[in-house]
Amino acid sequence: MKQKGFTLIELLVVVAIIGILAAVGVVAYSGYTSSAKKNAVKSRHDMLVKLYKAEFEKCNVGEKVNLLNNIVDICPYVLDPSKRHIRLLRNILILHINDTMKFKNIYNKDEDAATNKGLNSRFCDIGGICLKRDTANERIIIVSNYDDNQANYLTSYLELDY
Numbered sequence: 001m002k003q004k005g006f007t008l009i010e011l012l013v014v015v016a017i018i019g020i021l022a023a024v025g026v027v028a029y030s031g032y033t034s035s036a037k038k039n040a041v042k043s044r045h046d047m048l049v050k051l052y053k054a055e056f057e058k059c060n061v062g063e064k065v066n067l068l069n070n071i072v073d074i075c076p077y078v079l080d081p082s083k084r085h086i087r088l089l090r091n092i093l094i095l096h097i098n099d100t101m102k103f104k105n106i107y108n109k110d111e112d113a114a115t116n117k118g119l120n121s122r123f124c125d126i127g128g129i130c131l132k133r134d135t136a137n138e139r140i141i142i143v144s145n146y147d148d149n150q151a152n153y154l155t156s157y158l159e160l161d162y
Contacts, residue, residue, distance in 0.1 A: 037106050037107060037127065037146075038146045038147065040106050041106055041127055041144050041145070041146035041154075042144070042146055042154060044103070044106075044113075044129070044144070045129065045142065045144035045146075045154045045156065046154075048097065048129065048142060049142060049156040049158070052093065052140075052142075052158055053158065055067055055074075056078045056158065056160070058075075059074070059075035059078045059079055060079075065078075067092065067093070067096045067100070068092060068095060068096050068099075068100055069100055072092055074089060074092055077089035077092065078160055081138040081139075081160035083133075083135040086133040086134075086135050086138065086139075086140065086160065087133050087135075089133075089140060089160070090116060090131045090132070090133045090140055091116070093114070093131055093140065094114045094115065094116060094131055097112075097113055097114035097129060098112040098113060098114050103129070105125060105126075105127040105128050106127040107125075107126050107127035108125070108127065111125065111128070113127070113128060113129050114128070114129045114130070114131060115128055115129075115130055115131075116130065116131055116132065124143050124144070124145040124153065125145060126145050126146070126147070127145065127146070128144070128145055129142060129143070129144050130142075130143040130144075130145075131143075134157070137157075138159070138160045139157045139158055139159045139160055140157070140158040140160065141155060141156070141157055141158075142154075142155070142156045142157075142158065143155050
């Protein structure tokens with residue numbers, strides 16, 4: 001009489017192979033998503049810096065600036081970089097990122113993307129965009145944290161000394 005079916009050893013080998021393939025796939029997928037999030041933070045940072053530089057330049061030629069859906073005229077804050085104006089401009093930019101552009105933190109969707117946390121880059125949440133005011137040099141500093149170990153940041157400076 002001939003037996004039909006698979007032996008226990010054959011089944012265990014197949015299960016082990018499937019387990020190994022799944023483990024490799026999970027690690028590869030995790031690396032892919034981590035890389036995609038880092039690239040998204042970097043891309044968002046570059047886009048914001050270019051947007052703000054272009055919008056600030058409009059103030060010099062008397063055109064309308066498209067921040068906060070034109071609710072607030074930001075040109076006085078850009079053209080007069082006093083301590084008070086830099087602080088107000090930073091707060092307007094934070095509102096623009098979170099409310100008008102609807103950016104959320106890429107790593108934690110429950111948090112807004114932009115904050116004014118701390119004066120040191122290490123306080124910027126992962127996936128976050130921190131806007132700081134540098135009144136001594138009349139500029140706004142944009143910091144984006146894109147690394148899990150709190151060690152890698154992009155930093156850009158928006159000069160307000162027109």
